[in-house]
Amino acid sequence: MSAAPIVEPCVCSDVFVTGAAPLTFMGDNLRLTLFVSQRSSYDGSPENAVVTKLVGSRSDMLEIAAAIVRGCYTIPGKAERDGERIFLEILEAPAERH
Numbered sequence: 001m002s003a004a005p006i007v008e009p010c011v012c013s014d015v016f017v018t019g020a021a022p023l024t025f026m027g028d029n030l031r032l033t034l035f036v037s038q039r040s041s042y043d044g045s046p047e048n049a050v051v052t053k054l055v056g057s058r059s060d061m062l063e064i065a066a067a068i069v070r071g072c073y074t075i076p077g078k079a080e081r082d083g084e085r086i087f088l089e090i091l092e093a094p095a096e097r098h
Helices: 058-073 082-091
Strands: 023-026 029-039 044-057
Touching: 029 058, 044 058
Parallel strands: none
Antiparallel strands: 023 029, 029 044
16 A cells, blocks of 8 residues: 555545445456445344445455454554464465465
8 A cells, every 4th residue: 555645635434334245346446345234214124234335456455454454453562463464475475366
């Protein structure tokens, strides 16, 4: 990912999610559809309401996933856990493998 500064020229709202639908592959890009679980206002049954869709290149999406794993598995002041190490090994694998 880029080391350029992050700017927010307009306000971008946070989006709360509880799950993700299966990835949609579109050539070299993919779409990640995120949803929130809720009760239907129609009949009260459970449903998953789409709240956002992210589209990006496979390599950029892998970098984003790595940043999430890094944040979840890194304990301040301690060594990284095996989960992150394994994920980063996959990320650094030859492109043909992903």
